[in-house]
């Protein structure tokens with residue numbers, strides 16, 4: 001692995017026993033963005049930098065991004081295709097280097113413009129996937145996203161040189177942020193990782209977002225590791241944990257405790273990297289100071305945790321379900337992209353509560369009495385049938401109760 | 417996009433809906449839309465849910481085609497003020513929609529502050545009401561008074 005590469009940096013830190021912590025950070029103003037990267041680098045933890053892009057750039061409405069920059073409208077991220085390349089290069093100059101890799105995080109179902117822009121700036125690490133950046137992110141048809149992500153992977157892979165190893169992280173571990181059973185998250189991460197590898201990437205990461213049960217989360221991470229080993233041999237692969245991606249605690253204490261729990265999950269499960277959330281999550285775009293606080297809090301919690309001996313994944317509920325999902329999909333077609341399209345068309349993959357027109361919408365999930373996230377209705381998934389609540393409509397209050405469960409527990413002082 | 421929330425519920429929407437619910441052009445969030453649809457249906461409305469990332473033209477076309485009594489615009493990604501302002505100008509420019517009740521709400525800016533100037537500009541541009549993030553009870557009361565509601 002070359003010294004400048006994102007994957008290589010993370011693997012070396014992991015080998016030293018350090019968890020890499022990373023913010024979700026993006027500002028419209030290049031000076032503030034530069035300052036944010038600098039203070040991430042100097043946060044006193046092992047960090048990598050992030051450019052989170054704004055929503056106009058994500059949906060490729062570059063005219064709106066241009067108007068917003070011109071009129072000084074505050075953006076929810078960095079408009080990488082709008083600021084002139086020399087402005088972005090100056091923003092990164094002397095900050096982005098071998099000892100401080102920077103990743104671009106966006107949320108674009110058709111990311112070619114973004115991938116071209118980041119490569120042009122000398123960056124080569126990004127995030128996404130044909131499913132995970134499509135179904136939760138708007139109305140682009142899944143077939144268009146698969147085609148666009150093939151091109152995006154090819155662009156990244158072509159940028160490989162002796163000193164540059166492009167890196168792509170699957171966002172499959174998030175899918176709408178909440179109420180998606182872990183087996184589906186694990187399966188999608190593995191399938192997207194395989195999609196990346198088949199399209200030329202040699203360095204990938206697979207994600208998993210903290211959910212409602214710490215035990216189930218550990219099980220999911222073990223399943224992810226085992227399936228990555230089975231399906232991605234020979235590819236530089238690391239695992240990344242996302243601090244909770246659903247409705248966040250409203251209190252500062254609750255938010256930081258939930259973040260600490262995510263850091264413990266990351267270390268205990270052998271992940272190499274953690275993406276943090278801040279105490280501002282429930283309220284507004286976090287400031288630089290919010291992010292620095294989160295990075296330090298997470299790094300401290302990580303240092304105080306010891307990795308668990310890797311338990312056997314096989315046999316666990318999450319592993320068994322995820323393995324069936326992955327194998328069923330791969331059995332549909334030799335091309336992973338086509339297989340994903342067929343699977344969604346037939347409801348063999350189906351995300352609960354997802355409004356996207358290419359999602360079958362026949363599955364439902366619920367939080368069980370033991371805190372685990374499970375299937376209430378498996379729809380057409382290739383899993384043992386359950387249909388606990390199929391006959392009944394969920395009320396608005398019941399939905400909100402499920403969505404806010406984690407917030408409530410941590411705002412009230414749990415889980416530690 | 418489906419006119420009901422996936423197959424989550426058998427929204428009785430094949431007739432003309434009483435409410436058109438929509439995200440803004442740049443906003444991908446959907447839990448807000450899923451929840452608001454249920455809230456509206458529980459007080460007797462039929463809802464056409466256009467989903468996330470809806471281009472302004474699609475909102476206009478849907479309003480002209482479906483003629484809802486109430487249009488609810490929801491945004492939480494921080495661009496809601498900017499996108500919402502552009503959208504209402506486009507809607508109010510159509511004479512057929514000059515009298516339609518249109519409201520907006522959510523997390524409309526990036527700093528989490530409720531800004532009086534912002535509310536004034538949105539209402540001046542044509543919104544009938546601007547709801548704050550936490551104003552669901554007030555919204556329920558408001559929506560329950562809107563005509564064309566099925567009595568359930």
Ligand code: B12
Pocket residue numbers: 024026052053054055058059076077107135136137174175176177178245246247248249280281282283284285286403442443444445446447448449451452488489490491492493494495519520521522523524525526527528547548549550551552555
């Ligand atoms: C889940 C989530 C996601 C998921 C969304 C999946 C999906 N398809 O929905 C994912 C991970 C994909 C995501 C992506 C992004 N997200 Co997000 N996300 C959240 C999160 C964690 C929870 C939202 C949620 O599910 N709420 C549950 C529903 C039921 O509640 P709600 O959304 O608040 O909506 C209620 C009220 O707002 C109100 N309301 C809303 N609209 C209206 C309208 C009317 C008329 C009324 C009366 C009331 C009303 O009623 C709603 C229903 O109860 C929030 C932070 C949080 N709350 O903890 C951030 C958050 C909303 N996201 C945010 C952002 C910025 C983004 C991104 C742009 C990425 C980024 N730069 O960080 C992208 C969006 C890309 C795009 N094109 O827009 C910001 C918005 C900041 C702001 N407004 O200042 C938040 C607040 C996080 C943060 N602090 O940065 N996100």
